[in-house]
Amino acid sequence: MYQAIVRRDATMEGVFFVAVKTTGIFCRPGCKAKTPKRENVEFFATSAEAIAAGYRACRRCHPLELSGTVPAWLENLLSRIETEPNRRWTNADLTSLGLSPSRVRRWFQEHYQMTFHAYLRTQRLGLAVERLRSGSDVTSTALDSGFESLSGFRESLRKWVGETPTNAKQTEPILTARILTPLGPMLAAGGDSGLCLLEFADRKMLAKQFQRISKLFAQPILIGSHRVLDQTDQQVQQYFAGERTSFDLPLRIDGTPFQTAVWTQLRAIPYGQTNSYQQLAKRLGKPTASRAVGRTNGDNRFAIVIPCHRVVRSDGHLCGYAGGLWRKKWLLNWERQNSPSERQHRLPLPVE
Template structure:
């Protein structure tokens, strides 16, 4: 999460069109739904209408589309003709799931596209296209509207394209649901960035940062396992976790009580339950978890179960580190993991001294 004082620096750079900030940040404009480079020639938005991101992927997942004036992902002085061609192709059909045949039709080598996108943007082309689709779906969730067929206010994507992109990720549109079970999805703003919460009326199924790598696949697995569709909306468990997260980030909460629905193998569930036994402010290792569940040789399987956790923060997989003391991986990113551990250690220490 970008600090408030740095946002002011970025905003001044935007107003002054400072070229030295190219590639340092992108700005999403709430009133237009686009994201721009620092030197965009368009009329400058008010500060309160700006959201700042350090990567293009973050802006895409926050539901912003590339600006058509400054072309943040295809400016001729910054990227190759191949990248420009592919970015344009995505914007013509943002709901498309790319296949080898799609690349052949454009006379583009898929491996070359992957390398060039990875070098320029830190993500492969397929990851970029997926982030664009996910951003469209998250935009609707963020708006909180239950009408999938609604036209987008900015008028860039077609209503049918938006509906298709949402449906491919979240399931059937409301008009097609019939008696199919429904899960509700909401956008939650937190100190560490936006999260998506998915629940029914009884329990919380998923809580993840919206920029988590592989989030689209997680949502797909969830709806397939539950044979449900996911639509924008709220539910009692979502309202509960939103309130609890506010208290957590303020240092007022040490235990989450929102009811959870754990979808996994018996082994994964044992690992997740053991994770919930780790007190705030403390850390453990994958090997220690394996011993605690009676499977001392299964530390690699424990690590895999840890990574399969779909309830970030609530099931505290961030409290597990490598045996050598390294932080290890975290779906929400190492910076968030370090912040969470520091936050919990701080207020658990304060609690002990009271």
């Protein structure tokens, strides 16, 4: 944990908090403030424990605003945006709500990797695409969605959604949402055709992940909710509560026949158990293909749901995991503890 602080590792967000004895302040692991000395820090699993031990929240990294959740000071603004999606927010509007415009801008940049105005635009475009798909004509859609001109609407649509209004009628957007877990936030993306991505949301990688799925499915990506995302959230929460050992979600696999075969085999590895790449290759009837199996394992877009974390090396070493080795280790230990069969006879832990 101390190494994570030294590296300002944002992927540890939400996993633990660090408190500094000399200042009486506690922080997120990724705080940009000066790195405290090892002997002056202590760690807490939750912010409540840090407060109970007498620490105050850092004013720089705001550890009470759990990464991925909406902080209390922003709640009012977000619900206003939802009820008045067409409104053009000026700095004066924000100030009249008691908000600092620069703090609002910083929050959107940090959480969505886009400016506040770009966020408002994706919200408006999301509504517009929805209207076009339900049969509205282009002109009234542009005006109803808060665009001042038809050409401005076409331009925004082309730039953000990559479509002209006529094509957008047939285009189903992919919606994305964040799912909070004890291992940090996850990013889920999906729509009417099912879930197409579930990965640990490393903030630095967020923009890349968006681009990757948008290109793969040739569909626009918008922030929003969808029943398949709600369903995913619910099942992920059950998994982390130890109440779920397999997932029942519509997945958009879209792989080559080989990839699809590997992912199907992966899903057959029972909860709480591990397989080696070699075992998987043998089961596929391609005993020499363990390298290709390893690669395909790494291409999995559905963390936890397609359990690529259950694949280890033949000698029991954990080896790589896109979400970070520490998460893989955590997941395997978690499943081992909660696995019904392992409660009777425990297997030794894999070698680190």
